Amino acid sequence: xxxxxxxxxxxxxxxxxxxxxxxxxxxxxxxxxxxxxxxxxxxxxxxxxxxxxxxxxxxxxxxxxxxxxxxxxxxxxxxxxxxxxxxxxxxxxxxxxxxxxxxxxxxxxxxxxxxxxxxxxxxxxxxxxxxxxxxxxxxxxxxxxxxxxxxxxxxxxxxxxxxxxxxxxxxxxxxxxxxxxxxxxxxxxxxxxxxxxxxxxxxxxxxxxxxxxxxxxxxxx
Ligand code: GRF
Numbered sequence: 001x002x003x004x005x006x007x008x009x010x011x012x013x014x015x016x017x018x019x020x021x022x023x024x025x026x027x028x029x030x031x032x033x034x035x036x037x038x039x040x041x042x043x044x045x046x047x048x049x050x051x052x053x054x055x056x057x058x059x060x061x062x063x064x065x066x067x068x069x070x071x072x073x074x075x076x077x078x079x080x081x082x083x084x085x086x087x088x089x090x091x092x093x094x095x096x097x098x099x100x101x102x103x104x105x106x107x108x109x110x111x112x113x114x115x116x117x118x119x120x121x122x123x124x125x126x127x128x129x130x131x132x133x134x135x136x137x138x139x140x141x142x143x144x145x146x147x148x149x150x151x152x153x154x155x156x157x158x159x160x161x162x163x164x165x166x167x168x169x170x171x172x173x174x175x176x177x178x179x180x181x182x183x184x185x186x187x188x189x190x191x192x193x194x195x196x197x198x199x200x201x202x203x204x205x206x207x208x209x210x211x212x213x214x215x216x217x218x219x220x221x
Pocket of ligand 1: 012013014015016017018019047091092093112113114175178
């Protein structure tokens with residue numbers, strides 16, 4: 001795959017700081033991408049303002065207006081499909097997606113999760129890392145498969161857990177690293193270095209058997 005500008009649709013539910021990191025990386029020419037639209041399931045999501053400030057089209061699809069998950073997901077697909085994005089980017093999107101949605105975008109659906117997956121799927125990850133006295137916590141960028149917070153992981157960022165940490169201080173240090181690894185992963189796709197066919201992740205034409213590690217501001221295999 002050659003280098004190209006990739007097109008993205010970003011799905012959010014909240015503050016949208018990961019969306020902002022992607023917008024900033026594009027502006028700073030660290031990410032060769034274009035955000036076609038931002039979709040939120042929450043009308044009050046702060047990320048909608050961030051998108052509007054950057055002149056990006058937004059949609060609100062309020063899940064409460066739909067009788068079931070499938071109909072809600074179909075409404076998302078109806079917005080996304082005509083835009084033909086290279087990637088559908090989940091950035092703090094707090095809805096579980098149906099198998100139909102995941103199958104539809106099976107080789108171009110990516111997510112960021114605030115833990116070193118497969119540890120701590122779901123919510124409350126920072127408190128769990130503290131309660132379990134983990135020395136290291138972090139975040140994972142991964143392609144999405146059917147099971148919640150699972151699928152091939154591309155990059156993991158490690159963040160040390162400090163004795164003084166509470167869930168908020170830990171969350172904010174993890175979030176700082178999320179803002180680095182998400183644009184980084186997207187740029188690997190734009191560079192044509194990272195490919196995924198729905199089953200196999202390849203980096204530089206070789207299977208990526210274990211996640212890349214982002215630690216102390218360095219990426220290693
Ligand atoms: C991030 O920690 C993300 O990993 C998780 O929800 C949080 C959303 O943050 N899924 P933001 O909306 O991008 O600021």
